[in-house]
Amino acid sequence: MTKILELRDLALGYPGRTLCQNLSFDIESGTTLAVLGANGSGKSTFVKMLLGLLPQLSGEAHWPQGRPREVGYLAQMTEFDRRFPIRVRDLAAMGAWRGFGLWGGLDKAGRRRVAAALDEAGVWDIADQPLHTLSGGQLQRTLFARVILQDAPLILLDEPFAAVDQSTEAHLLTIIERWRDEGRAVVLVIHDLSSVLDHCTHALLLGDDTATYGMVDDVLTPERLVAQKYMSESQASWMFRKATNPVAEELADV
Ligand SMILES: Nc1ncnc2c1ncn2[C@@H]1O[C@H](COP(=O)(O)OP(=O)(O)OP(=O)(O)O)[C@@H](O)[C@H]1O
Numbered sequence: 001m002t003k004i005l006e007l008r009d010l011a012l013g014y015p016g017r018t019l020c021q022n023l024s025f026d027i028e029s030g031t032t033l034a035v036l037g038a039n040g041s042g043k044s045t046f047v048k049m050l051l052g053l054l055p056q057l058s059g060e061a062h063w064p065q066g067r068p069r070e071v072g073y074l075a076q077m078t079e080f081d082r083r084f085p086i087r088v089r090d091l092a093a094m095g096a097w098r099g100f101g102l103w104g105g106l107d108k109a110g111r112r113r114v115a116a117a118l119d120e121a122g123v124w125d126i127a128d129q130p131l132h133t134l135s136g137g138q139l140q141r142t143l144f145a146r147v148i149l150q151d152a153p154l155i156l157l158d159e160p161f162a163a164v165d166q167s168t169e170a171h172l173l174t175i176i177e178r179w180r181d182e183g184r185a186v187v188l189v190i191h192d193l194s195s196v197l198d199h200c201t202h203a204l205l206l207g208d209d210t211a212t213y214g215m216v217d218d219v220l221t222p223e224r225l226v227a228q229k230y231m232s233e234s235q236a237s238w239m240f241r242k243a244t245n246p247v248a249e250e251l252a253d254v
Contacts, residue, residue, distance in 0.1 A: 095117070
């Protein structure tokens with residue numbers, strides 16, 4: 001595994017408002033980091049800091065291999081204006097703009113890459129549809145195709161499953177797993193604990209002025225989730241009974 005980013009004693013927030021501090025860990029290639037926490041705990045702030053849109057309040061963020069030319073990014077869907085008058089294939093192709101420049105056109109190889117990304121994301125059949133006609137799930141798949149085309153070593157996804165159904169979520173999770181298998185690092189803000197337990201390697205749990213980082217199974221214990229007010233005791237006992245009891249899981253799937 002290669003270190004992509006080293007965070008040391010980092011404090012996050014805004015002038016006059018610290019959200020969390022003492023963040024010290026590495027983000028490495030071939031890992032999937034789930035960022036969890038209650039609303040307002042600073043998850044999007046953390047992602048925006050990684051993206052370089054916000055400075056940290058203090059501490060250091062160091063890129064041992066140099067800052068990558070491209071960081072893949074998917075913003076929260078609520079930040080996206082789908083009235084933009086372009087088609088599915090044009091939005092996806094924006095992920096490959098470095099290959100053809102801001103004002104240039106795609107060559108044959110570029111068009112093939114766009115088609116392959118749309119196909120992998122499951123939106124090839126609607127490639128010519130304008131954005132305003134898409135459902136939430138179709139738009140999210142198109143945005144995933146754009147991230148595929150960014151071909152970045154670090155990929156940041158802010159609530160990628162917020163407006164999608166179960167089968168779309170399962171499909172998008174396979175793309176995230178491929179990214180990890182290819183040695184990319186994926187950081188995703190996510191609320192669904194069962195997806196975190198099944199698909200992520202590491203977790204960062206943000207709470208009131210606290211942050212816990214580690215392997216998923218070490219961080220997401222029922223006791224900690226309750227202590228950090230992420231869920232109530234009854235929710236935690238239901239959740240973990242389901243996650244650790246295969247018979248209950250099978251019954252839940254019927
Ligand atoms: N530009 C800003 N200036 C000052 N405070 C901000 C700014 N942007 C966000 N905040 C505050 O910082 C806190 C954390 O916001 P953030 O969006 O990172 O939370 P979050 O964990 O992603 O929340 P959610 O789950 O609701 O998306 C919130 O209280 C928010 O109001």
